[in-house]
Amino acid sequence: MLKDILIIKANLMRYFLLLFLFFPIFGYGQFFTYKGIVSDADGMPLPGANVCVKNTTNCTTADIEGNYTLQVKPGDIIQVNYIGMVTREFTITATGSVIATGTGEVKPILSDDFANALIKEGNDTRVPEPSGTTRTYFKDQYSYNNVVLVKKDKDNEYTFVTARDYHKLFLELYHDFTIGTPIRLHGYQNTYAQGRSLNGAATYQSPETGEPFSWGPAISTLQTTANATPYYPGGDITPGVGSPVATYNRNGLFRNSYEQKTTLSAKLLMPKRDYLKLGMSYKSGNGILPTATSNEVNTTFTYFIPLTKHNLTATAGYNRFNNNLSNFNFIYNKAIFANAVTPTHFNNGLGSVLPGGLPRSYSNLENNPYYLLDYNLDENLSNLYTFKVSDEYHYDRINNTATVTAQFSNIENTGGNVPFAAQVAGGDYTQRKEMYNSILAENNFTYQGHNGLSLGARLLLNYQERDLQRDYLEGFTGLDAYPAVADDQFSISRRQSRASANLNLNAKYRVNSLLGYYDDLLLNAAADAGYSSTYKNNIYFGGYAGFDWDDVIERFALFGNVAVKQYEPVLQYNNLAFNSLLYRVSDFKQMSATQELFAPNTTLLTRETNYSVGAEYKWPVSARLELYKKDISNLYAPVNQGGTFAWMPAADYTQRGLEVSASYDHYINGDDVMFSHTLSFSTYKNKVTAVRGGGSRIAIAGFADVNKNYMVGQPLGAIVGSAYERDAYNNIVVGSDGFPLVAAEPKVIGDPNPDFVLGINTTLRVHRFSLNLGFDWSRGGQLWNGTGQTLDYYGVSGLSGQQRNVTNYVFNGVTQSGQPNTQPVSFYDVTQPVTQNRWQRYGAAGVAESAIESATYFRFNNLSLSYSNEYRYNYSHAPRYTVSVFINNVFVVAKSKTAFSANTMFNAPETSGLDYFNSPLQRMYGLSVGIKF
Incomplete structure (x- = not known):
């Protein structure tokens, strides 16, 4: 197995060179990301605390939970500062751990007035009264760590104020x-x-003819008349020279999309x-298509004691x-299709319905995109309710966290063909309602033993229930009856449930200085046992074993692991695109x-075995x-069994890969300027080793007719899709008419998996x-551009406009007798x-092989460019803010x-x-503003 892992293609070495071509080096001193939590003596988080690398402007503030992230390097001293509390410090070591001259804990500061008056005697605190006597305050009531302020009134009476006497409100507001x-x-x-070849000439065909194609004459040979029609309110189109015919940009269907999000977090x-x-x-x-809108509301309420x-x-x-x-x-794609195949001189936007109530489109064989959108009923509405209770227990070397989570959701989908x-006779309509409920109980136990040994146990208990009700209606006499009055109806009703349990036992053992110096070896092992009420054998097992060996050689680490896990298919499968x-x-x-997928009543488990080895330099x-x-x-997939899909184990596969990541940070001019660079590289090869269901794929x-497999x-x-007929030497076979022949059976025509993916990020x-600048490079792999072929078929593509007058073209290939092809052809x-031209002869899908790109x-x-006032010297209670502007898909x-x-x-x-x-790719422009109080 290890031998298989280490077999890497010889040309892979050139990919490694890319790591350095895109990775500038500015100096020495490695920075890495350090994450921490700022808390007080009681372990409570302190939102808004300032965290800085000492004597630099490299600073941040803790969020509402006390969390912070900071770029640091070995030897840095971290200062934690909070209003009214003592500054604490700790040092970062070469391995990223901490030397604690203090931790993230911050202690309260006593007022000077109190410090001058304070008399310490044993375990109590005495403060002089105006009468000359003293009053004793016991430390269990007013301990040094809790007193944050002493007030003295005009009668010289002292009042102690502790952290526990305050209500504190913290707010964070973000808008994107x-x-x-x-x-x-x-x-x-x-x-x-619009038109086709008739009687030896390219002839204009009006919308009344039902002509779907744009293989007609040049628009310059047509004129607009004063005769208005429902299809052309501004004037009909006829042959002749007169008023020029207007043309329209079909990409005008798309509009700029926008999205805004406001988030408020409040902590009392x-x-x-x-x-x-409270989080809200x-x-x-709005989407890029007309009428497309979406909205989402999310609320959480938490109480902690x-x-x-x-x-x-x-x-x-x-x-x-x-x-x-x-x-x-599929209404989204259908609307884009309807718009794209429309002749350039027909304006869909002038109306989507004719006076008699029928769709207004350039052909009764095609759609007006606005008709599809105006009467669209494809809508999704979902509601999710979540309740969670947890108990964290800490004592000496024992930690135990128990959690119960309940989720109740309902999803409603409506939609259909107008x-x-x-190609839609009476239309159809679906009402789909799904309820999905689950209750999960989880208990995590850890024991930190002596001599580097720690033990853990995790128990999961889960109950899931899915209830689906779907009504499908079809056959409507008109828009006025849609969707209320249908000729036919059928329903799908299915309830599923699953009870499961999983027990994970794990252990870690740390060995220091195994080689006699400061190396650190961590051994990990775990075993899983599971039960499921829907699994065929009820009980299943899994396991994990691995090691992390730091400083095998200084700053150099090795790691490796093997893991086996098994899992069932989900009960809830809402992606219906398999139809x-x-x-x-x-x-x-x-x-x-029209079809749904359901997990089988009795399932088989998907089994996954992972092996990995690697090295790290720090x-x-x-x-x-x-x-x-x-x-x-x-591996589960929707399997077509005679026109009905079943969700079943379909295939086995294996995959080998390599992943490389690197990062480098450099501070310049006393840390006022910082460069950060990260790079990730991955390459893999996979192969299907078995399929089930009786077929070859x-x-x-x-x-x-064109699909992934x-x-x-x-x-x-x-x-897999249609391909050209080829001889034993892989030459395309050309028919007697001079055009390539199509193979009788579909073939493998493309591999969508890339050779490698490289990501680069610089700050x-x-x-x-x-x-911040981010780049990604994906090399290799193929895709099927069926859109381009269908546009060629309709005669609306730029390619078909440029090449339709090509003549005497000879396709490279051989004749059916094996001789080189010499037969010239005209593309149109x-x-x-019209069905004999280059693009029409192969149908709407064309030859799928020729659409592989x-x-x-x-x-x-x-x-992205951002500005923030969260810097080292901001110790006031003034709001912290960050403003960012960004562009994605530059x-x-x-x-x-x-x-x-x-x-x-x-x-x-x-x-x-x-x-x-x-849906087209979009270039996104954004503004983000965040304020912390």
Whole structure:
């Protein structure tokens, strides 16, 4: 197995060189991220505390929970400062641990007045009274650590004020605003009109003819008349020279999207050190398509109280999400499709319904996108209620945390195909209601023993319940009856439940100075035993073993592990995009999500085995390299069994990979300027080793005729579709008419997996300003650009406009007899039926092989500039604030001019690498403001 892991392609070494080409070195002194919590003597967090590297401006403030993050290097002294409390310090060591001259704990400061009057005698405190006598205050009432202020009135009476006498309110307010602009849009031809070849000439065909194609004459040969029609309110179009025919930008359908989110966190710290915390956020936005809106409300309420050896926390939460263009029945992609295939001289925006109530579109065989959107009922509404109670127990070497979490959710989906839409006879409508409830009880126990040994046990008890009710209606006589009055109806009703338990026993053993100096070896081991009421054998097992060996050689560490885990498929599977596998590309306009997936009553487990080994170097450049191998069996997928999908174990696969990460930080000019650089690199190869269900492959995403697959001997998600006929020497076979032939059976035409992915991030901080740049490079892999082929088929693409008049073209290939092809062809011979031209002859999907494009891209992923007043000398109670502006998807350089491998089809992750009128990539511009009180 280890031998397999270490087998890396010889040309992989050139990839490592990239790590240094993109990784500038400015000097020595390695910085890394340090995270901590600021608390008082009672362990309570102190929001707003200042945390700085001593004698620098490298500072931050603790958040509402006392958490902070700071870039540090070995030898740095960290100062923790809080109003009215003593500054504490601790030092960072070379290994990132802490030498405590104090911890994150901060003690109260006594007033000078009290300090001068204080008399310490034994265990009590005496303060002089005006009469000359003294009053004793016992330390269990007013301890040194609790007194924060002494007040003296005009009669010289002293009043003690402790931290426990105060209510303290902390507020954090954030607002984000983002605007998105569509980029990498398709280019269209604006030269040729609606029509086709008739009687030896390219002929204009009006909308009344039902003509779906734009293979007509040049628009310059047409004129606009004074005769208004429902299709052309500004004047009909006829052959002849007169008033020029107007053209329209089909990308005008898209608008700029926007999203805004406001978040408020409030924490009230009370005298007994208990607190109330309220979190609220509201997010709303408009999508890039007309009418697309969404909004989300999220609220949490927490109460915390510390008791002797216990910390009790109770939390209640509510989340509500609504989306009125959910793509439940692929409406998003259908609207983009309808807009894209419209002839350039037809304006969809002048109305979506004719006077008689039928759709107004350029052809009765196609849709007006506004008709689909105006009568769209694809909507999603979800409500989630969460309740959580936890108890943290600490005593000596024992820690135990018990938690009970209950979640209750309901999801409502509506949607369907609008009546009279293209390829839709009477329309259809779905009402889908799902309730999903779960109760999880968890107990984590740890014992920190002597001599580097620690033991742990985790117990999980879980009960889940899913109740789905779905009504499907079809056959509507018109828009007035939609969706209330249907000709036919059927329902799906299914209730599922699962009770499960898991016990994890784990142990850690630390050995110091194994090699005789300051190395540190940590051994880890764990064993799992699980039970499930739905698993075929009820009981299952898993385990883990690993090691982390620091400073094997100074600053150099080794690690390795092996893990085996098993798990069941989820009860709740709400992504219905698998329904597209029932339809061919040519049936796209009638697709509907009519089927559901359910976990089997008796399941098999997915088994995952992971092996990894690696090394890490910590200073001055922090670098980590890991080689891994994983084997997966019984991977679940939607399996088509005669037109009905079942959720079942479908495939086994194996994957080997390499991951490298590196970071470097450098401070200049007394730490006023800081550079930070991080880099990540990953490469992997995977292969399906078995499929189940009786076939040679299982389609998992896409269409019936072009799809991603689990296929033995092929990489995960191999793209399968139509391909050119080839001879034994891989030459394309050309028919007697001079055009390439199509193979009788579909073939593997693409691999969506990249050769490698490289990510680069650079941060420059100058005083209070911070500039961040992020890049990512994905090399290799392929994608299917079905959008481009369908646009060619309709004659609306820029390519079809540029090349339709090409003549005497000879395709490179051989004839059926094996001789080199010499037959010249015209791409569009108007003396022949339109179905004989280069792009029409292969249908709406074309030859899928010719739509395969490189998925390689380089992206300037993000650019942000921020300003913050959280700096070293801000010790006042004045608000802290941060203002940031950013751009995401600054630019993309890719071999494919329009499709993008990181985009998904139908908003389903499984469809990455497939493009069929996907939502365009957007360049995002944003502003973020945060204020802490």
